[in-house]
Amino acid sequence: MDYEIFDLGDVRLRHGATLRDAKLAYKTYGELNAARSNAIVYPTWYSGQHHDNEWLIGEGMALDPSRYFIIIPNMLGNGLSSSPSNTPPPQDRARFPRVTMYDNVELQHRLVTERFGIERLELVTGWSMGAGQTYQWAVSHPEAVRRILPFCGAAKTSLHNIVFLEGVKAAITADAGWNNGWYDEQPWIGLRAMSRVYAGWGFSQQFYREKIYEDEPLGYGSLDDFLVGFWEGLFIKRDANNLLAMLWTWQNADLGATPGFGGVEEALASISAPAIVMPARQDLYFPPEDNEWEVAHLPGAELRVIPGAWGHFAGGGLNPVDTKFIDDSLKELLAREA
Template sequence: MDYEIFDLGDVRLQSGITLPDAKLAYKTYGELNEARSNAIVYPTWYSGQHYENEWLIGPGMALDPARYFIIVPNMLGNGLSSSPSNTPPPFDRARFPHVTMYDNVEIQHRLVTERFGIESLELVTGWSMGAGQTYQWAVSHPEMVRRILPFCGSARTSLHNFVFLEGVKAALTADAAWNGGWYREQPWTGLRALARVYAGWGFSQQFYRERVYEREPLGYASLEDFLVGFWEGLFIKRDANNLLAMLWTWQNADVGRTPGVGGTEEALARIRMPSIIMPARQDLYFPPEDNEWEITHIPGAELRVIPGSWGHFAGGGANPEDTRFIDDALKELLAREA
């Protein structure tokens, strides 16, 4: 096991349900300095686990373990932290409770403060749902977060994004083997169908038109090779109930639902630390227009758009050019006085 577990005990979720004996899986990179002042939180994304964040961590990069103490917490529902697949009855499988972005950040806050005694974070950053958690950190704990750089994500899931996810959910649950979430083995047909729905949205029209999937660094032989090897390969190793649990979290993401906050605009106005908001130019479900609206309510925030044809997966770590663009922005942000 290349990660650690933080035992949370019984956790009262935002829904009012108590998740018993909750667990937060996490991995750290680098060493916490004596002043406990060099910590960065870098949450995971939809279905992703900590090791799938490592492309943005390394020597000479902004997230350099020689300089920073980088904490990668695994989101609830991702199969390592408390999830439908690993929670005992009565909250197992289809009975796993609904979890919000707020819930995720509150348990991460406990990890950071109780396990490590950290009072200030140099940076919170993340891709996709990791970006959503980044916004939530800034709203829930603005006194603690010194900088944020969410990329390819949003502070509130748009209606169009919600509808996209309805298609993903419908593809998975149409498999008779799903059995209302009480399946005896994974609904393989549904998982493959989910992957194919996702494939039309994860990359841009230009990406497919120019057959970028046939070039390095991907190098697939054909479109079908890409759909099976990349997309089905990504989701076939996931648990169906876990995917649905995280999908609910994504669909219902909105920093405006933070306790004590009167809506999304008021929540965004709380974000006063240096911020670079980084959408991808051709992201089909987190388009730059959504972030353009956000920064009108975030004092001093900068919008910096990732160019190119990779769409949402500009933030996925597979394209070196996009990785350099994100890394350069992180370096610049970390150099700013907070």
């Protein structure tokens, strides 16, 4: 096991359920300095686990473990932290409670403060759902966050994004083997169908038009090879109930629902940390227009669009050009006074 577990006890969630014996899986990189002043939180994304974030960590990069203490907390529902697949009855499988972005960040804050005694973070950053958690950190715990860089994500899930996810959900649940979440074997047909639904959204039209999947670093021999090898390969190793639990968290992401705020505009306006907000130019479900609206309500924030044809997966660490663009922006933000 290459990660650690933080035991949280019984946790009351925003939607009223109490998650019994909650557990937060996490991994750290680098050493916490004596002043506890070099910490960065880098949350995971939909279906991703801590090792899927490691592409943005390395010597000479912005997230350099020789300089910073980097904490990657695994989202609830991802199979490592408390999830439908690993929670004992009666909250197992289809009975796993609803979890919000707010809940995830509250548990992460407990990890940071109770386990490590950290009061101030140099940076919170993340991709996709990790970007949503980044925003949530800045609103829920402004005193703890010096800077944020959310990339390819949003403060609130848009209606169009919700519709996309309805297709993902329908593909899994249409499989009779899903059995309303009480399956003994993974609903393989549904997971493969879900992968095909997702394939039309994760990358841009230009990506497919130019057959970029055939080039390095991906190097697939044909479209079908890509659909099977990349997309089915990505999701077939995941648990269906876990995917549906995280999907609910994603669909219901709303920074404006944070206690004490009257909507997303008010929540965004409360963020005082310097921010670079980074959408990808051809992201089909977190388009730059949504982030433009957010930045207009976010004091001191800069909109910086990731160019290129990789769509949402510009933020997935799959190609060195986009990785450098993100890393350079992180270096610039970390160099700023906050």
